[in-house]
Amino acid sequence: MNRDKNLPLTETVYYILLALLEPAHGYLIMQKVEELSAGQVRMAAGTLYGAVENLLKQKFIQPVHSEDSRRKVYAITDGGREILRHDYERMRHMLEMTNTIMG
């Protein structure tokens, strides 16, 4: 099977993409990720900065216009939505299989 080489996404990347379905700046992303993961994923500033940089390079997110001149704001791209959807399908399949076997 020919699967996208970016799959599976890491837990952190998955939550960042999920958070960026609505535009947000760096610190807001960190807070959203913590909230979405029920406090399981706590990112530090340096790690988030690197993750955002990678996602920009992969074109899964893009900078959008910001009122705040000091903070850059990002949002998910179509490519980002697609990879998120693929990873969701991948995990759903895993859950279904697990459910069938373990009941």
Place this chain on the structure above:
Amino acid sequence: MKKVKFFTNFDHEEQWLNEMARQGYALVGKSFAYEFAQVQPENSNYRMDYRIFKTRQDFEDYKVLFEDSGWTHIAGTKSSGSQYFKQTGEQEIEDIFSDVDSKAARYKRISDMWLSLACCFIPLFAVLISTDAIDVTAFIKPKLLYYTPGLWDMNGGQFWQAFLFETPFAFFRGFTWLIIPVMILVYAIFAYKAKKQYQNTQQGR
């Protein structure tokens, strides 16, 4: 107080800065030397990142992100590479990195920087060699580097005076180019050390 010190390991540098703070010297700036202000001895948490920014705006956005998360940017400029932070907030996270990969990646970035610096000097070295600017015979016959007429026929005091006077000039004439291969070597060693540290950090050592 100013202090000159050189590190090739960020973890050791952070520990040293924290130790200085415990002795009452808080880092306030870094250019060539570290600049410390005398303060009440404190338990501080200094952390380092290594990044060079393309634009002023990128740099500003970076600093604001850290400030939002409870870290004050103490030293470092847009293109200095090393960025120094001090923890201000009471947040639980005590590091600016929350996984080993991103903690290791800063060593990868500085290693690449040293390597490109080393590579910058290689074409220069190649030009010097190909234009015969480097005279290798100087190693075999250093006598040729002395231009004083009749130097080697002089005797006693007169010889030594003329010889010693010209030696520094002869040395520069023959060996200045050595600085370049030495620099290439030194930068390559730094790049190698940082690369090793990158691998060690990634493996959680």
